[in-house]
Amino acid sequence: MYELKRDEEVERLIAITKSDSGISGPRLVEAHRELGRLLGAQIGQSGQFEPEETTVVAVLRGGIFFAEGMYLAMGCRFGLYDPKHEKFMRPGTRHVILVDSVINTGRTLTEVWDSGVYAACCVVNERAVPLFGERLFAVRVSGNSFVGGEVARQVGSVGPDTTLRLFHLL
Template sequence: MFEIKKDKKIEELISITKSDSGISGPILAKAHMDLGMAMGEQIKDQFTGDTTVVGILRGGMFMAIGLYYALDCQFELYDPKAGEFIRPKTKNVILVDSVINKGRTIERILDSTMSVACGVINENAVEKFKDRLYTIRISKNSFVGSDTKVQKGNRGPDTTMRLFNQI
């Protein structure tokens, strides 16, 4: 597993992305893109130009765009609700999502030749992806995303809805 090296700028971006930040819309989307770029800069020596970054819709789109910019590779989007995943033909494939709670969406399409990148992953899901995981941070928290603006118990603001300014 690779967890991004953090400096003051990355810590500021992380604070924007947290569920309790109260930040939604373009500022949040830009933070996800900047974190994707930062991750890409730190891992680009591990991936050749023969790489495709696949953003899992909708939450993984902005981080995937940042990785795409940093890795100068191919780019695709995948909507798990719209159809079957077809693995890109490139040597390397990186599946990107903003939040991984249990990892079921990615597990359904992941094969042994692909990697996973995310903004945050629940600590209980880390083991599923092992050496193929690239993350900004690991969290002990796990909650169900909903259309609420604040976290209450195990329910909190859905990251995707926040990214698209729908809360």
């Protein structure tokens, strides 16, 4: 697993994205986009992913802004995947990076997992990390796990849904 290198700016952006930040809408979107750009830049500098042979695929809806940042930094191809409404059609590039805002159990991504497919996210639950091994890129790992709901604060096993926060629906 590759985790984003941290500095003061990254820590500031992470604080915005956390479920308990109380931040939603455009400010949260910008934090996701910037963290995606930073992660994408570091991935791009590795030399492992040729832009013409790499597609960043945003897992809808929560992954779209993070994926945009990665796409802008990497200069690769871009695609969308809505797991609730369509079958995954793997792009024809050598490398495919499935991008979501949060990976909790990893089930959505492992359902379409094969060789040449990678995962990237803003936050991944520590229990999902082994599913992806060296093909996972994340801003941070968390021990927290809860079901996203239409709530402003975490109560028991239900917390604020990241996608609803991104689209200012809470």
